[in-house]
Amino acid sequence: MIVGKENEKKELIKCSLCGYSFEKGKGAESSCGSCPLNYGSCHFEKCPNCGYDIP
Ligand SMILES: [Zn+2]
Numbered sequence: 001m002i003v004g005k006e007n008e009k010k011e012l013i014k015c016s017l018c019g020y021s022f023e024k025g026k027g028a029e030s031s032c033g034s035c036p037l038n039y040g041s042c043h044f045e046k047c048p049n050c051g052y053d054i055p
Contacts, residue, residue, distance in 0.1 A: 013045050013054060020049035 011024040024045060044053040 015047035015049060015052055015054060017052040018047060018050040020047055022048055 012021050013024050014021045044055055046053055
């Protein structure tokens with residue numbers, strides 16, 4: 001599922017809905033900061049492109 005350079009340590013997550021690839025944690029930074037329920041404590045990654053929660 002991971003596309004790109006394997007020698008880089010950062011984890012890339014690919015959204016299964018829209019196919020957008022993003023660095024792990026990026027979605028939480030941009031989305032969960034405004035979420036009153038989870039506020040970064042959920043273990044989902046959120047696609048910054050479409051907002052889909054990836055378990
Ligand atoms: Zn997406």
